[in-house]
Amino acid sequence: MKTVIFDLDGTLADTSGDLIAAANSRFRALGHGDLLDPVADAETAFHGGRAMLKLGFSRVGLADITAGVEANYLPFIEAYREAIDVHTSLYPGTMAAVGRLKTAGYKVGICTNKPAALAEELMTRLGVRGEFASLIGADTLPVRKPDPAPLVEAVKRAGGDPAQSVLIGDTVTDRKTAEALGVPCILVTFGPAGQGVEALKPEGLIAHYDALDAEVARLIGLPDVDAN
Structure with a gap:
């Protein structure tokens, strides 16, 4: 068939708006503010949570980006789940x-x-x-x-x-x-x-x-x- x-x-x-909002919520929690732009970074959003976190941390020169990504991935998922259909x-x-x-x-x-x-x-x-x-x-x-x-x-x-x-x-x-x-x-x-x-x-x-x-x-x- x-x-x-x-x-x-x-x-x-x-889904890019809600994905980026969830990633930015993690950056704000760490005191960095919103590191991703909902329009300019929309394509990165479709590569997944880790890709967004990596991009954001690269913009503030985080010493260990990999560790930062892994430490924030599950909190990112939870933030996304809570507001999955806002935008x-x-x-x-x-x-x-x-x-x-x-x-x-x-x-x-x-x-x-x-x-x-x-x-x-x-x-x-x-x-x-x-x-x-x-x-x-x-x-x-x-x-x-x-x-x-x-x-x-x-x-x-x-x-x-x-x-x-x-x-x-x-x-x-x-x-x-x-x-x-x-x-x-x-x-x-x-x-x-x-x-x-x-x-x-x-x-x-x-x-x-x-x-x-x-x-x-x-x-x-x-x-x-x-x-x-």
């Missing part, structure tokens, strides 16, 4: 596109490098968790993207066939994950990297979710509704 799997951060939703919003047209795909007969799921519990919490708070048949996080399996195993698991739990799937994402990690499985990848140009994702040469590109249906059908064909 044909399946469409979505990355979360930077693909389904712009976060789904990208325009996201759920309309998901609805059209499901109506057409595609299975849909999520494969993210966000810890699974946080991903479940966020999607539930946004009121859309029930629209996705599966959700695989960074810690669901012993490996994470770009290893293809989480993508395979996301497809299988959605009730689909990994060989007939497509991954929708926004970074080189998503591109490499799909490539490792040998399936097409569609990258969004409205994410933090913008038009820069074109250099990754994905099989498809979309500038708005209105264009997703046609790209999915072009790359993996239309579902056999009778088979579903």
Whole structure:
């Protein structure tokens, strides 16, 4: 069965504001003030908590950045969990596109490098968790993207066939994950990297979710509704 799997951060939703706010809360607690800018540092936010902490500490010349990152990572996670949906919003047209795909007969799921519990919490708070048949996080399996195993698991739990799937994402990690499985990848140009994702040469590109249906059908064909 044909399946469409979505990355979360930077693909389904712009989560950068809440991620950076959580990191800045740690910096403030240490007396440094806000070290990250919600706009200029948005792309770093999608590389994870440790990447944000590392960037911030590098700006104040912390002697042992690695130790600082590790000491503040769990407090960062807790700060993020407490205010996970203050600034976060789904990208325009996201759920309309998901609805059209499901109506057409595609299975849909999520494969993210966000810890699974946080991903479940966020999607539930946004009121859309029930629209996705599966959700695989960074810690669901012993490996994470770009290893293809989480993508395979996301497809299988959605009730689909990994060989007939497509991954929708926004970074080189998503591109490499799909490539490792040998399936097409569609990258969004409205994410933090913008038009820069074109250099990754994905099989498809979309500038708005209105264009997703046609790209999915072009790359993996239309579902056999009778088979579903």
